[in-house]
Amino acid sequence: MKIENLCVRRLIGDVAGATTRGHKIAVKGGYIYQTFQGGYTLTPLGWSVVHKIENIIREEMNAIDGQEILMPVVCTADLWRETGRYDAMSVIAKFKGASGADYLICPTHEEVVTDYARSVLTSYRQLPFMLYQIQTKFRDELRVRAGLIRTREFIMKDAYSFHETQEDLEQYYQRCFDAYYRIFRRCGLKDFTDVLSSTGDMGGKIAHEFQLINEMGEDTLYICDCGFRANKELEDTDSTKCPKCGKELKKVRGIEIGNIFQLGKKYTDSMHMTYTAADGTEQTPIMGCYGIGVGRTMAAIIEESADDNGPIWNMETAPFAVEIIGLIDKENKALPIAEKIYDELRRDGVDVLLDNRDARAGEKFADADLIAAPIRLIVSNKNLDNDVIEVKYRVNDFDTSALPNEFGIKTCVSDVKNTITKLLHK
RNA sequence: CGGGGCGUAGCUCAGUCUGGUAGAGUGCUUGCUUUGGGAGCAAGAUGUCGUAGGUUCGAAUCCUGUCGCCCCGACCA
Known part of the structure; x- marks a missing residue:
């Protein structure tokens, strides 16, 4: 979606x-x-x-x-x-x-x-x-x-x-x-x-x-x-x-x-x-x-x-497992990659939401807090320069300190799926 | 069902006392600038003022009925 x-x-x-x-x-x-x-x-x-x-x-x-x-x-x-x-x-x-x-x-x-x-x-x-x-x-x-x-x-x-x-x-x-x-x-x-x-x-x-x-x-x-x-x-x-x-x-x-x-x-x-x-x-x-x-x-x-920003679901109850946020940049590098990851996750049956709106980061983050997908992928120019996708977690009752805070661009889809499994089996 | 409060722009509300023909903020649309925690400038669209009747030259504003909603109580998962 x-x-x-x-x-x-x-x-x-x-x-x-x-x-x-x-x-x-x-x-x-x-x-x-x-x-x-x-x-x-x-x-x-x-x-x-x-x-x-x-x-x-x-x-x-x-x-x-x-x-x-x-x-x-x-x-x-x-x-x-x-x-x-x-x-x-x-x-x-x-x-x-x-x-x-x-x-x-x-x-x-x-x-x-x-x-x-x-x-x-x-x-x-x-x-x-x-x-x-x-x-x-x-x-x-x-x-x-x-x-x-x-x-x-x-x-x-x-x-x-x-x-x-x-x-x-x-x-x-x-x-x-x-x-x-x-x-x-x-x-x-x-x-x-x-x-x-x-x-x-x-x-x-x-x-x-x-x-x-x-x-x-x-x-x-x-x-x-x-x-x-x-x-x-x-x-x-x-x-x-x-x-x-x-x-x-x-x-x-x-x-x-x-x-x-x-x-x-x-x-x-x-x-x-x-x-x-x-x-x-x-x-x-x-x-x-x-x-x-x-x-x-x-x-x-x-x-x-x-x-203060919204509900905090666990992986079993969250409306989406993953939300991908593509951030705007001048060269339009991030948005197409966000869309590509979205397509691949969707093809693999992952419950995923894409936010590629022409909007500022703050608005997207605030909405993401309300929707509260446990896994948030942030695709931005800044992260792409390091060949990574940034990951944020919003999970009820789960210690995420051992989970990675970035995925590789190439391995992102399988990294997401592995992480979903981990979040389901606490 | 008793007591209290409220219905005005998509949302949050001002205007009602003291009647003179519709407002703000935000959101929305378009353009330009901007872009890591709800941006800036410019232009624009949006209302049978919950509803029905009454009073009046004139009603969002006063009166009566009615409908809807919120809070407290009694009742209940």
Whole structure:
């Protein structure tokens, strides 16, 4: 992609209406565009990051035997009346179809997935299994906040597992728990943790949230040295003492990026999902569900990892792996070489952005900081005289001190590819 | 849904109190100079002042309705 053709508007100066650092940067860098209150368009840049986060999630969900599906965004009310949530859940957006049918935009998919799973399940031999999707949800929240931190429409990875026994659910719950740590680490998040949480509208007994510890967060967390960690929602007492060890609890703010629930039989019971067990009796499976806010995860990354000039991605999440900046010179030496390296990298399938604009260096550097490709190649007259391409790194959570700060002109393409590999395997 | 605030050029805003027919900065276009952290000079384009109605000789400005957006609260991933 050439930067002039990248359909993204970056802003200079203040962003009206944005209050948190992450929100300002996301708008200033042109990652998100507000279409309406609580609804954002993900720009080519923002969508690229989201897509990369989604792929990390896919890999880790598949690694714990998840099976990806796609369910409808909209649903008729009948399924939701089976569980009683059509009338019980406050955030559901409802509408009437042309025929007068009651529809809703799904705020979550327990009913829909259970309907599918019950159509498949007949025998205990099929258990356990986990189904997941990455899809848009809509919750008609009373209030939105801070860009992608709290929206009405949002992309969520939602996963649902079905089990014969509570022990099997607990074992799988732990696998998913561990997968979440891998996902968030790969996304470049650093200061995150799990906390006990309330089960809210989902039901069930045990639930954990994954929270990025951050001042901008909406949630208050209680944390104790003994390992006890809980959302204030759950442990909402006047006491500031740890219920486990009695010591004083620490209070921090968090951004909720994921949550997992041991649902039990709330949905499988009310929706009459059954199978024949080994002993020939009819049984109801036990269910778990596992969510990640995908857009919110992007927002959380920016909130945590950014400097005054823009976001700092890692190689797994950056919208471009490489940005090539060609600097203007009188003899027009640098630009053609920048373009040539660009063509070669592109031919090799590298995610690369070229900035050969007729613009000053400062403007190009400032834009590069906002786009934040981990590898920045600077092609200039000055460097070409030494037969080198200058390299700058902008990487979250990676010590680049051992990496070269220049590549040879002849070896540039393979040097770039080697460096990408290094940045991916830290 | 309660409380507060705001809608004027692509963006950030002034002008509204005290009515007289549209501004600044920045961005954009063209030319020349410049070119390693958002350059300089010159010329140029850009608005039904959110919207509907009312008052008035005359409304961005006053009045009423309505829509949208921001912040705080309650609700929630």
